[in-house]
Amino acid sequence: MNKTIDIQDLGHKDYKETWEYQEELFQSILATKIKNRREEAALETSNYFLFVEHPHVYTLGKSGDFSNLLLSEAQLTQKGATFYKINRGGDITYHGPGQVVGYPILDLENFFTDIHKYLRLLEEMVILTLAEYGVKSERSPGETGVWLDVGTPFARKICAMGVRASRWVTMHGFALNVNADLGYFDNIIPCGIRGKAVTTLNVELGVDKVDESDIKTKLLKHFLNLFEALPKQKSLIL
Structure with missing residues (x-):
């Protein structure tokens, strides 16, 4: 089992380009697994963790309700935002500047075969990170x-x-609001849940800006600990 993670920081990158890149990595892992099964081979599968920040974009999960987007196509253009219906779980969400987005593309057979546990560990990674800033968060x-x-x-x-x-x-992942513009959330019913607010870390701390590179360092530390993984020695930085 390969427990090393190729960590890549893609910087500020278009959502569709990043989605296509995720798919490329995802399909390469699947291809290795299929080859192993068909040929009774024992090729090692790779694991990746992508950090990225997207331009303003709304994405709708495969079971999501389009009516949770409260903007017309013209209004989207006016706000400099794009929209995509994608193949993850969940409903509608927003990505944009000031948000730390993470996409772990893992072969869970290198770690454990339990999607529920996977999601709970991703939540725990964020909970532990926020605790380092004195912010108590929970499920x-x-x-x-x-x-x-x-x-x-x-x-x-x-x-x-x-x-x-x-x-x-796995593919897709999490979006942590660090310094995001909360006004963009007013244009959707976030995750299809009415009557609940959205917040950012800088608002909770009462500061203008939180160091996003520091957030990434802390998230990665907790991710590696929780998954009992190691960073790949030479990670590709795009």
Whole structure:
């Protein structure tokens, strides 16, 4: 089992380009697994962790409701945003500047074969990271992601999650609001959940800006610990 992770920071990158790149990595892992099964081979499968920041974009999961997007095509253009219906789980969400997005593309057979556990560990990674800033976050029963003040009238979401998995290979991932413009969330019903707010780390801390590179370092530290993984020695930085 290969427990090394190829960590790549893609910087500021178009959503569609990143989605296509994810698919390329995803399909390469699947191809290796199929080859192993058909030829009774024992080729090692790779694991990746992509960090990225997207231009303004709304994405709708495969089971999502289009009516949760509250903008027309003309209004999307006016706001400099794009829209994609994609192949992850979950409903609608927003990505944009000031948000740290992570896409783990893993062969879970290198770690464990449990999608529920996978999602809970991604949530735990975020919870532990936020705790380092003195922010107490938690899970909300029945709602994937990371929240603050669950069970109160002030419940608000700080990290959204949505994944796809096939033959235990994952793609898509999480979006943590660090310095994001919350106004863009007013144009959707986030994750299809009415009556709950969205927040960012800089708002919670009462500061203008949080160092996003520091956030990535902390997320990665907790990810590697939780998955008992190691970073690949020479990760490709695009």
